[in-house]
Amino acid sequence: MEPTDTKNPNYYHRVVDCQWACPAHTDVPEYIRLIALGEFTEAYLVNRESNVFPGILGRVCDRPCEPACRRGRVEAEPVAICRLKRVAADHREDIRARLPRAPKKKNGKRIACIGAGPASLTVANDLLPLGYEITMFEKWHAPGGLMRTNIPSFRLPARVLDEEIGYILDMGVDLRLGTEVKSLKQLLASGEFDAVFVGSGAPKGKDLDLPGRRASLHVMEHIHIGIEWLESVAFGHTRAIGKRVLIIGVGNTAMDCCRTSLRLGATDVKVMARKPRGFFKASDWELKDAEEESVEIVVNHSPKAFVVENERLVGMTFDKMEYDIDAQGRIVGERVVGEAFLPCDDVILAIGQENAFPWIEDDIGIEFDRWHVPKIDKVTLQSTLPNVFFGGDAAFGPKNIIWAVEHGHQAAISIHKYCQGLPVSERLPPTLKLSSRKMGLHEWAYKNEYNPIERRLMPHVDLKERFKKVDIEVELGFTPEQTAAEVQRCLNCDIQTVFDANLCIECDACVDICPVDCLTITANGPEDELRTRLKAPAMNAAQPLFVSVPLKQTGRVMVKDENLCVHCGLCAERCPTAAWDMQKSKIKIPYAIDETHPSCFSPQTRKSA
């Protein structure tokens, strides 16, 4: 193998699994360390820099960081990253004085954001301090988009939403509530805006056209589209549902629908899944929370028809399915083995959602593909009409909040460059800084002791208590004791093991002491073959190997399998020549403000920004 190029910022970034997996690249180990120190406000601000909504995401993030967490490979359970984020949000002090402010003198550029969801709000967050004027159009009477309409308040209380959205709106957004944009052509023709950001989400819930779907008014009133039904609950229009409810689909929306049903009077709620467990789209923890509330998840039932008697919906029939699953866990065959009838009063369809742009005219220069999804540049988020940018679910279909935030950051950079007449594709690369954590002879400026405790469990409101009202938040947040324990589970993956081959005397001290056997000094070879010769099997090909330049005494190479390194620092501690050092990596992700062209703004403006 070629020697590893550690100058490439991506190498050490990838070692920080959680940060690498996060679409917005939140500096997870850093904020966990701050929480450990009791610096909740600082931890919150570290979060906010990248993910903008720490309190919201600390409750309902899709958590791509947690399956990636190295702790989950070393033991069984990852660090409760998301829950710790909430701790920082719950215990922060008033941070308003430390937030960026919009300058009084504007830069003369006006941006329209369509939709007031996480993507648009992030665009506003990034551009307002640069002197932009933002007008945000929202069809509902409250900002937040899907975060408000589709996530039930027993998971995400309105006050948390209002507070974090408020931080952005307070910088001076011209927010036009109850104002649905009906024609993009008109908006563009008004000439009011230098650029338009479309963050309108994927608002169309999929329907299920089976026999009986439109048999009568009664039937139609008792079959609901999941996201529309959640919206209507969120705004208080729907306050009740029948006793027996069938939820079709087993994604996260289905989980929100079943748990909301329980709070509106349902007593027998079944989630109907077409496939077996392991093929569900819902996150594990959302499934677990639903099952804790006695929701039954029925597998291998494929919807067949709505059953109507005397013009009333009485239930549904399903094909009972059987699947052949191969060694890789893929479905290779399926067949129907019977039929089942399940009685119900209401059905909620939660089988996915789509983008819908009836308000974007075909002749204004925005190209769509054959599924009527706009053609968007993956990096710049620019559409085929140069002054129109997309982000969030509107860009590439339903993803999640944290992706919407990341789209917002990237779109803000693009809009900023576009408004300066600079090419949007020329963007600053991420950079990485390393600094040693060595303090004294045996002192390291981080807590490197491996703590074997298990993942803490989130305390919940009592099962009887929580159904009394629709907006009782179920998760109580970690106690101080739980927080103090959970932070110790973080392996500090950003404290990198940095190797200098010129100093190595090949004494084997690091190889011998490494508790997880991730180091080997051996002859170089092709990667596949080299992986078989390491001290412990390096079977996770997704995790890179570090390979040094040839060592001075024997010409062999130092190989490190990054997969299971617990960053305990013993290699550096035992190295007689300091060839290994523990160095903190700080990844700098550029935002719009970093792309600022000095000549664009007056010195006074930059100071206040």
Place this chain on the structure above:
Amino acid sequence: MSFIPKPKVAHPSLPKNELGLTRRDYEGVMSTLCAGCGHDSVTAAIIEAVWGLSIRPEQVVKLSGIGCSSKTTAYFVSGGHGFNSVHGRMPSIATGAIAANKDLYYIGVSGDGDTLSIGFGQFAHAIRRNINMLYIIENNGVYGLTKGQFSASADIGSKTKRGEENLQPPIDPVVAGLTLGAGFVARSFSGDKQQLVPLIQAGLKYKGFALIDVLSPCVTFNDHEGSTKSYRFVREHYDEVVHADFVPPAQEITIQYSPGEAIPVTMHDGSRIVLRKLDERYDPTRRGKAYNYLRDRLAKGEYVTGLIYIDEKGRDFHEVNGTTDTPINQLPYEVLTPGAAALEQIMSRYR
């Protein structure tokens, strides 16, 4: 030295031996030696070897004297028995223990000072008696614990860290072992576990006194320019003549050897050592030739390593002395202490 104990976490797919134990189960307490000490690598090699042989930790007896080397018995196989003896007197303790119980594996770890100076007499008699033990010398040419004076194994012309030159000839433990009649004589290097681990395994299975002289650099006092026992010097003057592969009893020999190159030696328990000659003129079964070869190379300043001499036919201490097959601690009291009448009978023989 390190102040941070090795955390208990381990690689989840660490291989297990026949007893279901991993290497980690054969570790000892935290090493307090200098960072980078060769002795820590020898410790790691012993752990690997004992684990690989699937020896139960409680079957291991660890013996040592005084010195940096003699601290190391605390750093492996915590589940074993241990005796840290007076300076240079480890062979006496070992002889007693071995006489009392022939079922255990005896690992003596000593240094160049403990063996070649204060304990030289004990060392010679342990070889003469051919006690059934593995005797490892962690040889670094200096007294590390007293800050780096020359030891008896320091070579002529080797320099201390402060620049003084050694003028006295060294005692070479391998030459000494050969001339005193040891039946298993090997030399290795702490930085070469591929060679060292099978040697330790062979030495543990060898019936009789197995000597391994391990060049184990002192990273603090003897790893500089001018030293003849530094990592760099040893690597540059390293001559492996015979590589030994250890093959357990039930296992087939899977490594392919070119014809005439490999010599299999069967041990008393059915395990085999396959000797691979890296220098075809060399014969590890002829003591005289081995001795000449060694002297020749030593004069050129080269370290001959590998399994230098082996003779599996010698009679060990148990055979010569007719020691008890049942360990003394398992003998019934009446057998162990036959009483006044039996004593009278023995005494009468001398009247």
